[in-house]
Amino acid sequence: MGFKRLSEKKSRYYKEYYNEICSVLDDPVVQKMADYRHHSSTGCLQHCVNVSFFSYMACRKLGLDASSAARAGLLHDLYLYDWHTQAQVDGNHLHGLTHPKQALLNAMSRFPLNKKERDIIKTHMWPITIQMPSCAESWVVTFVDKYCSTCEFLHHYEKKLRGRSVYSKKNPEGWREDR
Numbered sequence: 421m422g423f424k425r426l427s428e429k430k431s432r433y434y435k436e437y438y439n440e441i442c443s444v445l446d447d448p449v450v451q452k453m454a455d456y457r458h459h460s461s462t463g464c465l466q467h468c469v470n471v472s473f474f475s476y477m478a479c480r481k482l483g484l485d486a487s488s489a490a491r492a493g494l495l496h497d498l499y500l501y502d503w504h505t506q507a508q509v510d511g512n513h514l515h516g517l518t519h520p521k522q523a524l525l526n527a528m529s530r531f532p533l534n535k536k537e538r539d540i541i542k543t544h545m546w547p548i549t550i551q552m553p554s555c556a557e558s559w560v561v562t563f564v565d566k567y568c569s570t571c572e573f574l575h576h577y578e579k580k581l582r583g584r585s586v587y588s589k590k591n592p593e594g595w596r597e598d599r
Contacts, residue, residue, distance in 0.1 A: 437476050440490045445469075449530055453498065462572040468494050470568040475561045482560070485536055489557045492540035495527040496520075496561065520545050 444450055453465035462470075472493030479486040499522045524541045527533060533541075540561045543553040553559045 433477065433480075437473055437490060440476065440487045441472060441494050444491055444494050444531060447530060449526070450494065450498065462575075464497055467568060467572060468497050470572070471496060471561065471565050474568065475557075475564045478560050478564060479557055482556070484557050484560065488534060488536040489540065489561055491531075492527075492533070492537040492557075493561050493564070495531070495533075495537070496523055496541050496544045496565065498523045498526045498530075498541075520549060520551075 438445075451465065453468060454463050456464040472490045475493040476486045476490035479489040497519065499519045520542050524538060527541055528538070536555050536557050539554050540558045543549070543551050543558050544562050544565050546552050546562055553562055
């Protein structure tokens with residue numbers, strides 16, 4: 421497949437994805453997620469878009485409900501506070517355990533959600549929470565969320581490592597040549 425055909429195919433997927441999520445993404449409360457830092461230097465909205473898009477593509481490839489995965493992926497962290505500092509405000513040190521329920525309540529107050537979307541949001545923190553996903557789309561979003569979180573974390577610290585003597589342009593893998 422030539423580059424032009426591949427580029428046109430990718431463009432078509434982006435357009436299809438955007439059509440699935442535009443009504444959610446354009447909501448002012450969802451846009452407010454951009455105000456909160458999430459993993460390292462990634463904002464909450466950007467993280468949710470990452471999870472949503474990659475979940476959409478994976479579900480599409482697997483023949484699953486890509487629309488539900490995309491919508492719920494976008495809403496899975498709709499809790500609207502900075503979890504890094506919230507414990508100082510309300511004493512809740514269990515953000516990882518409690519935010520799926522808060523995100524689900526927030527999402528249900530703004531959007532009609534189907535059963536799969538509710539399950540995806542409620543169970544995306546498995547295995548930290550004991551509630552296991554009950555549909556294939558929930559499993560996809562759960563694993564994509566872990567993958568995106570890891571990539572965002574590593575990207576942040578990879579940028580920090582570039583400034584240290586361990587990393588050099590001659591040796592981008594980060595290993596010193598004098599070992």
